[in-house]
Structures are given as structure tokens and as C-alpha cells.
Amino acid sequence: MRKKIIAVCLAVMLACLLWLVKDRWSLPAVQETEHEGLRVGLSQAEPLTPWKTAQIKSFKEAARRRGAQLIYHAPEEESLEWQIEDIYGLLDAGIDYLILIPSARNGYDQVLLEARQRGVPVILAEQDVEMEPEYDREDYILGYVASDYYAEGELCADILARHFGIEPCHTMVIQGEKSSAMDWERYMGFMHGVREHSNLYVSKRVESSGNRLTAQKVTESVIADQDIDFNAVFAQSDEDGLGVLQALKLAGMEPGEDVVIVSIGGIQDVFKAIIAREYLATVKSSPEYGDAVFDIINRHQRGEDLDRQTMVKHREYTMDNAEELFEDAY
Secondary structure (H helix, E strand, C coil), X not given: CHHHHHHHHHHHHHHHHHHHHHXXXXXXXXXXXXXXXXXXXXXXXXXXXXXXXXXXXHHHHHHHHXXXXXXXXXXXXXXXXXXXXXXXXXXXXXXXXXXXXXXXXXXCHHHXXXXXXXXXXXXXXXXXXXXXXXXXXXXXXXXXXXXXHHHHHHHHHHHHHHHHCCCCEEEEEEXXXXXXXHHHHHHHHHHHHHHHCCCEEEEEEEECCCCXXXXXXXXXXXXXXXXXXXCEEEECCHHHHHHHHHHHHHCCCCECCCEEEEEEXXXXXXXXXXXXXXXXXXXXXXXXXXXXXXXXXXXXXXCCCCCCEEEECEEXXXXXXXXXXHHHCC
């Protein structure tokens, strides 16, 4: 009898043990944050415009959501030399990935070589770089995230063509910096759009540097010279467009009536000008790069194949939708 009781107790204990083990195995695995512990460096040397500030914020928020540490130094100088020093500093800090927003098209060969030697993958954002012929660029760049700048410029031409209809549109073009691949592609896209529309003409091309004051001064000079007639302006950035707007007002002209402006960016000040009917349109070039870049890091961590280029979406905002969609501005 005693043996039977012992046997029953042992059977019960064994059953309980099996149940506990089964229950332990059936517990869901703890989900770790995607990039827990990763140190990601971000280097850029451009002015902190509203667009650039929104872009940096998107990187910070994407890193926070994924549990990664983003290491970023605000630029002390807007120069390639400062940025190269900044990149070496980030590499010395022991980063796992580098997000590079180039300030020039060339000049990064040695620092990209150094990143590769240290096993730090590099993701380009916003602008591409060129390397010397002896280097295969794809060996040094993990991925590239940018807008379709050519299409943005082309869309600006389409907006002007629709606005003027059968009337001629004589446009002053505010060109960006020649060293910027982004500005060049936007310009080429716009010029292609001009060739596609019989009512579009380019009356004048002037250079600016992506800031309001420079654009204002060059526009004031054009108006003072009285050497051309123009009824439209294409600016490759909203900052340039707002400088043009100020110059037109100071000259006693009526923006939105005498001259219409279209630009690329999507900042709040331009949305306000559109709503006030002083500005024709802006093509929002989204600054939301963070998720796209960290998705590349996530896929690389999992060993997946990567696309060499990821496009960020753009959209036009005009007098028809700027007020309704004001929250889209940054």
C-alpha cells in the first residue's frame, strides 16, 4: 500500500514537472528593441534651416524608437574640412554605422577607406558622392537615401505650365550651388520640364546659396537692372523662394499677381505665403529620412539583400490644398 502511495506521488510530481517545463517553453520570447545597443554616427555640415532641423529630428526619433544611440555634433563650420574631422571623431568614438550627409560631391575617399577598414558601414543621405576611378563606390557605401530631385524640378515646371495655361511664362531661375548634385538634378529636371511645355521660357538664371538673404540680394539686383521681364520664379529651395518674395515686396511688386513663385522644400513660412496667395506652390521634399535609413540598418543586421538607393516621396502644395494640409509643413 505504501509503495502504491509513493508511486502515485511520484507520478503526480512528474506530471507537475512536465507541465511546468511545457509552460516555460510555451512562453513568448522577449522582443528586444531592433537596434538595442547600436551606436550610429550622423555627420552633416549644412546650415540648420527648418528643413535640415526637421531632417535631423527624424534621425533622432528613429534612433530612439529602435533603442539605438545616435551620436551627432552640430556643425561648427559649414565646410568639407570640418566634416572630415567630424567623421574621424565619430569613427574614433566606436560607432557601428555612419550616416553621412555629404556637403560636397568629392573629397570623401580617404575617410570612406578608413570607415571600411574599421568595419563601419556607411549610409549616404540626401546627396551622393563620387570617388576616384580606382575605388568601386559600391564597396564603400551600404545604401543611399534621397528624394528624386530630377522629378521635383520637373514637377515645378509642370505647376507653372498649368498655372499659365496658354499664356507665356517667362521664368527667372534661382540656381543652387554648382557643387551640389541635388541642386544640379533639380535644375536639369526643371529645364527638361521647360522643354516639354511650349508656354515656358527661361528669361534669366542667377545663383544663390540656399538662404533667404542671398536670394533677396540677387533678385533686387535683377529688378534694379531692369534688363529682363519675368512673371515667374523657380527657386531650388524654399529659403531662396522666400528671399525672392521679400525682394518683390520691397520693390513694390505684388507677389502672386505680378510674379508667381514656385520652389522646393515644404516649410511653414512658404505654406503661409501660399495661403496668403503671395506664392504659387512648393514641392515638399520630405525631410523624414530617419525610418528609411534605420530600415537599411535593420535589414543589414538581419543579413538581407539591400537596395542601393531608397527614394523619399515628394508632393506638391498649392493654393488649392496648402491650408487644408498645413500640418504637412515643417
